[in-house]
Amino acid sequence: MIDEARRRAYLGAMQVVSWLPRVALPFAAPSRPELLEPLEPLEPQVPPAPVRPGVELKIVPEAPPRPRPVERAKIEIPRPAARVEAPAAASEGAVEPVAPKAAPLPPPRFALQLLRAGRCALLVELPTGEPFQSRDPGYLLLRDLLRAAGLADSPRPLGEPVRWPLLRGGNLDQGPQAAREYVQTFVAARLEEEGDCACLWLVGLPALRFAAALEADAFNRELQVEGLPPVWALPGLETLMEEPARKAELWRAMRQVRVRWISANE
Template sequence: MIEESRRRAYLSAMQVDCWLPRLSLPFAAPSRPDCLAEVVAAPSLTPPRPASAAPAPSAVPAEPALPGEVLARLPLRRPAPVARAPLETPDSPPEVPVEPVARPVTPRFTLQLYRAGACLLLVELPTGEPFQRRDPSYLLLKDLLRAAGLPDSPQLLGEPLRWPLLNSRDFDQGPQAARAVIEDLLYAQRERGEQWACLWLLGLPALRYAAGADSQDYLRELDLAQLGRAWALPGLELLIDEPQRKAALWQAMQGVQARWRDDEPG
């Protein structure tokens, strides 16, 4: 334990004016009564401030109403319709939905009949109009006829056949009707006394609606019963666009041209 004088020197150095020991210290001076008295708070000289009223909440400005033209554009909410199950009666049979019958697509093409020696030619007109003398398709047709040993100035038979015949949807002008009309046209040539050793079908429409064949039958011979033998050829415009087809056409011609050469007058 340190002496009282030294203890007070330490407390003064630490600027401690009043302190209370936890235990009774030996050699310590008795505590002063004023240090042990309760400290009473001095009354405040300033009058108490009246409690300020709580700030009133600021009024939220009402949302401006929408203009009439904007309201008119807003979609109206309508209650969703309630689906009601149809009443089933034991006597009524269930209704069978009727599927609409799809009408066949009307084909569009133009064909022309020619006569060249012992052959009859049914030729597709690429432009829909009769050939002119300087048309590339007509010049190619003349080359084919010369290569086949036939007259290179074919005889025109009648007007071009343009399909559909009528600009109306009230009549059936589908593929079956087109084939029936072309067959009637060829049979009419037979009834007029026209005879031919071979029928040339040039172009897909001629092949499809005169013989019921398709593009895979190009350069083949077809048997048309009462109309005789037919030879399927690509269209003139296709031969111009794809000249590599001419070599196969020339080879096929060597095998079929005996049909019309044997029928030519000697």
Template sequence: MISETRRRAYLDAMQVASWLPRTELPFAAPSRPELLQPLIDPEPEPAQPITAAATVAEGPAEQAPASTAPAVRPEKPQLRVVMPEPKKPEPVVAPEVPAEQQKPVEPPPRFALQLLRAGNVLLLVELPTGESFQSRDPAYILLKDLLRAARLPDKPQQVGDGEPIRWPLLHRGSLDQSGDAARDYVQGVLAGELEQMGCACLWLIGLPALRFAGEVEAEACYRELNIEGIGPALAMPGLEHLMEQPGSKARLWQAMRRSMPRWVVGLNTDMNDR
């Protein structure tokens, strides 16, 4: 037999918390009486059959305690806040414009003009091909004949960088390409050149030059104009028109003779000063 101290050490090592010896051990501590009671579960009581009479009889009895229980307060109904639906914006109806008042959308004008200088005359000439004049172009040869007849140098000089005035302008972003914008642009180029070096008269040759520099149509050809902010100008038909209709050259010569004193007198004065 081992001592009680060593026995408990063994049991603790085996993690045994409760144990009961089969026989009385010498030198052992007295056993606890609750450990000696048999570990037998009590038998459950047999269930009693439920009959209809018992159910009816027990009904009031079961309801009786319910009457003594504290009354349950009814839950307050929660208020729901209903937001009104947003009103849909009514479609804006554009006022109907009569068909006779509707202005058709016109495409931007397309033209190319060359700005030249011959003596004390400034020339704004429509380019028939859209490109700068070449020495062998029939239109350029006719222009040189007109300058010689007007007693002006027959080799006109290009103004600025020599690039034609083209429309529409090709720029990034939105840009007004209408006829009014083209007119302001052409007149602005002329005003800038006249500010640097004036002239005795401006020749407007071709319909685009008449429209966007002189604000006139083809009916104003063979006449002298006075353009606000620019000065006197001579309206002339296009070079191609003069080549196709030889009879128009006689009318142009008459108009040039009437306006010639403007640039011939100025030219003679410049030569006397030298």
């Protein structure tokens, strides 16, 4: 509702002189009584018809015209601007955007050789990527380690070396996870064919990472890995040649572990 001053301003703009509301309006001035009285019908002025002699005329009064209903002017009251609703939440059936897949990791590069010496198997990192030759410094060091451990110093290879990546180019996933699954499957299959194995040496960081998911902090320790015999982790042959001080630490660890395969040989 609006006050009387604004109401009269609206009516004046529409050239409405008088009007009658249907209901009592708040803040409105009292109506004038004369506006509420019904209007008197106007009698039309009819010119008298010529009268013929001897004819009696009867004048029938016409019915007063019915007053036309006064149309009330429509006043549009300005409404407050509609509030903009926030967009509705997505329906349950809406498809959520799929996050883009992360780019595959680059394939690692390594070469491993699986060997057998007595009751032990050895997964050894190949420093040059090629099978051991009889005069290779790394192979001579490996033979010294086997003699110190009380094992045969001429290990025999179990299958071909594992070189990663397997393929060059192409869209095949050859990341770290694929390499780990491949090495673990290869080692498990070869050890199952060989039968009794008292211990598995993992020589070098790639052997630890891709055969047992271990890191360098596991060096010189005996560990239990699911799906494998007891594991003994050793630094790589090149590391031992470059850092001779690490051989003493390795020898102390070997004295505690060698009981496993020596007792198995008896």
